[in-house]
Amino acid sequence: MKICLLSWEFPPRIVGGIARHVFGLAKALTKTGDEVGVVTLDFPGTPDYEEIEGFKIYRSKTEVGHPNFLTWTFLFNHFLEKTLAVANRDFNFDIIHIHDWLVAPAGIGFKHLLNKPMVCTMHSTEHGRSSLHSPDTHMIDGLEWWACYEANRVIVTSNSMKGEICGHFHVPSEKVDVIPNGISPKKYEIEVDRWNVRRRFGVGDHEKMVLFVGRLVPQKGVEYLIRAIPRIGGLVPQAKFVIVGEGWMRSHLEWLADTSGQRWRINFTGFISDEDLAALTKSADVLVVPSVYEPFGIVALEGMAAGVPIVASQVGGLAEVIEHDRTGVFVYSRNPYSIAWGVERVLTDPGYRDWLVKNGHETVRKRFSWEAIAQQTAEVYKSVVGED
Amino acid sequence: MSRGPPVSPSVEIPEEFRFLCMLHNVGATNPERSLTILEIAKWTDKEEPTIKDYLRKLQELGYVQLITSNKSEKYCVSVMGIRKVLTLYS
Numbered sequence: 001m002k003i004c005l006l007s008w009e010f011p012p013r014i015v016g017g018i019a020r021h022v023f024g025l026a027k028a029l030t031k032t033g034d035e036v037g038v039v040t041l042d043f044p045g046t047p048d049y050e051e052i053e054g055f056k057i058y059r060s061k062t063e064v065g066h067p068n069f070l071t072w073t074f075l076f077n078h079f080l081e082k083t084l085a086v087a088n089r090d091f092n093f094d095i096i097h098i099h100d101w102l103v104a105p106a107g108i109g110f111k112h113l114l115n116k117p118m119v120c121t122m123h124s125t126e127h128g129r130s131s132l133h134s135p136d137t138h139m140i141d142g143l144e145w146w147a148c149y150e151a152n153r154v155i156v157t158s159n160s161m162k163g164e165i166c167g168h169f170h171v172p173s174e175k176v177d178v179i180p181n182g183i184s185p186k187k188y189e190i191e192v193d194r195w196n197v198r199r200r201f202g203v204g205d206h207e208k209m210v211l212f213v214g215r216l217v218p219q220k221g222v223e224y225l226i227r228a229i230p231r232i233g234g235l236v237p238q239a240k241f242v243i244v245g246e247g248w249m250r251s252h253l254e255w256l257a258d259t260s261g262q263r264w265r266i267n268f269t270g271f272i273s274d275e276d277l278a279a280l281t282k283s284a285d286v287l288v289v290p291s292v293y294e295p296f297g298i299v300a301l302e303g304m305a306a307g308v309p310i311v312a313s314q315v316g317g318l319a320e321v322i323e324h325d326r327t328g329v330f331v332y333s334r335n336p337y338s339i340a341w342g343v344e345r346v347l348t349d350p351g352y353r354d355w356l357v358k359n360g361h362e363t364v365r366k367r368f369s370w371e372a373i374a375q376q377t378a379e380v381y382k383s384v385v386g387e388d
Numbered sequence: 389m390s391r392g393p394p395v396s397p398s399v400e401i402p403e404e405f406r407f408l409c410m411l412h413n414v415g416a417t418n419p420e421r422s423l424t425i426l427e428i429a430k431w432t433d434k435e436e437p438t439i440k441d442y443l444r445k446l447q448e449l450g451y452v453q454l455i456t457s458n459k460s461e462k463y464c465v466s467v468m469g470i471r472k473v474l475t476l477y478s
Contacts, residue, residue: 015474044418044467065415067431069477072413102477215475218399246468247475248401271471 001381002035002091006080006107007099010057011274013043016215017181017298018099018123024182028374030054037087041076058087070136073102080106088114094385097377099123101140104147111150117384120151122161124295127168128316129219145169152384155377157181157296158317164295177380180321181298182373185365187278188306197283202267203240208347210239211284211308213277213299214291216247221290221313221333226253228336228343229262235344241266242284244277281306286346286353292333294318300328301368304360309353311342321368327360401476404442407432408451412465412473422455422462 005026009019026036036055041062042048048059060083062076084106087093097119098107104120111118126132126140148154148169154176156162162176195205203209210232214220222243232239243253243266250268257266272280281287287303289312296317303310310328312318322328329345332338346353414431416423423431428439443463446452451469455462465473 009474013474014471015477044470062415065413067410067413069409069413217475245475246472248405248472249399251402252399271468 001378001385002094003029003037003381004084004087004091004093004096004110005036005038005099006084006096006103006110007038007040008076008102010038010040012046013041016123017296020298021121021123021181022099024184024370025374025377026055027053028182028370029378031371032374032378034378035091037091037093039080039084039087041080056087056090058083070139074105077103077105081109084110095119095381097121097381098147098151101126101143101147104143104150108146108150117152118150119153119155119380119384120147121155121157122148122165123157124161124293125164125168128164128293128295151175153177153380155179155380158320160316160320161295177376179373179376179380180317180368181296181301182368182370183298183301183305183364184370185305187274188282188302190278190282192279192282194283197279201242201269201280203242207238207240208236208285209283210241210343210347211244211281211287211303212241212290213244213281213287213302214289216243216245216249216253218249219291219293220245220247221292222253223249223256224292224334224336225288225290225339226256226260226266228339229257229260229265231337231340232343233262233265235340236347239265239343239347242269242280243267244269244272244280246271278306281308284308286311286343288339288343289313289318290331290333290339291315291318297321301364304328304357304364307357307361309346309356310360311339311346323359323363326356327363328356404445405472405476407434407439407442408446408465408469409473409476411452411463412470416464417470419453419455419462419464422464424460424462428463 005022007022009015011019011023026038030036038057042059050057060079062079064075066072095117096107096110099121100123126137130137132141148171157180162178165171166173257263287308287310289300291313294316300310300312300321313333314330315333324330329342331342410432415421425439451472452463453466
């Protein structure tokens with residue numbers, strides 16, 4: 001089958017989990033014999049066209065801009081349509097698979113122009129992210145509904161997201177497939193000088209590293225982890241905190257850290273490379289995922305694959321990915337005291353820690369391999385190709 | 389037991405960050421498409437002193453870079469700045 005994956009982010013243009021998701025899917029589908037073309041936006045230093053791991057990547061340049069976000073979005077969709085046309089001349093695609101609302105206008109136009117089926121993966125919703133507080137958020141909500149309506153099938157990564165899509169957009173349940181995110185455990189099969197990595201990120205040999213990885217935005221709940229730090233510091237005096245990621249909340253979070261009286265324990269790293277991230281995750285003593293909204297929570301899977309115990313909020317997809325007391329520890333969302341309890345439990349009981357790591361590692365290999373996920377996605381494609 | 393730090397007055401998107409998003413959205417994301425302060429003023433409808441203040445802060449943080457050529461000074465969003473902007477949009 002000739003498959004077009006359309007996404008506004010693709011490595012090295014990494015925003016959230018979508019870039020890694022599309023990369024993993026493209027690679028796994030290619031391995032099973034499908035021909036895959038990825039159409040995406042450009043990023044400084046990347047070529048307009050390249051081939052990686054057997055699939056082709058077409059990058060679109062947005063030649064005209066506008067300060068308004070939504071106007072800019074529609075402009076880059078126009079340029080994506082142009083790039084889609086170029087890619088389609090090479091491929092003659094059988095199906096287009098779009099990822100989130102940002103590329104929906106281009107994908108829907110392509111679907112109708114070529115009379116080819118379209119599959120849409122909804123990675124999250126504006127309703128969940130922002131609670132629809134402004135005209136712009138209502139418009140994004142409308143675009144998300146439009147993408148679900150136009151798609152021949154909708155894929156979501158968790159049952160929680162399926163409930164959100166069916167409830168909020170009134171999409172028939174039978175039109176929605178749940179296929180989890182995948183990860184590449186091999187990424188973590190690397191030799192790491194653990195002590196050296198920890199020192200590089202400000203953690204001493206006798207200290208405990210508590211890691212957070214994610215965008216510094218409200219939905220990730222990192223402020224509740226920072227609010228838990230004085231409590232954790234009291235329970236586990238050797239705890240140090242490494243906060244990886246960027247986001248508009250960073251200055252606020254640094255202010256919060258400054259006023260916690262515990263600033264010396266906390267290192268904000270900003271964005272780091274994938275190589276550093278893998279080494280850092282493997283070197284951590286615990287990974288905290290304190291999200292308040294999380295459609296899937298791929299960072300928890302990455303932690304399990306890296307062999308680090310997980311302490312996570314029991315919300316959304318995390319509640320499906322993690323099994324409490326077996327593959328991770330659930331804590332209450334938006335609750336610093338609960339986070340402190342979970343972190344202390346993992347850091348002070350080595351036997352319990354090892355039990356979580358062992359189970360998490362096994363689970364991630366069995367349930368979340370890209371091979372299994374590509375196979376399920378290909379079944380969805382087969383169900384709609386030739387349908388129109 | 390410590391009750392943690394006080395709640396901040398508000399968690400709003402900082403103005404200089406909104407300004408960074410505007411620079412990004414108009415396409416000033418590489419040296420070839422960098423803009424003068426006058427051009428930025430036209431795009432963003434902001435006063436020159438405000439723009440200079442934002443640019444100074446953003447340059448210090450590494451989110452904007454100054455491009456100097458033929459005695460003209462132009463500005464564009466750095467790779468780090470692009471990543472910062474994109475975190476808002478996902």
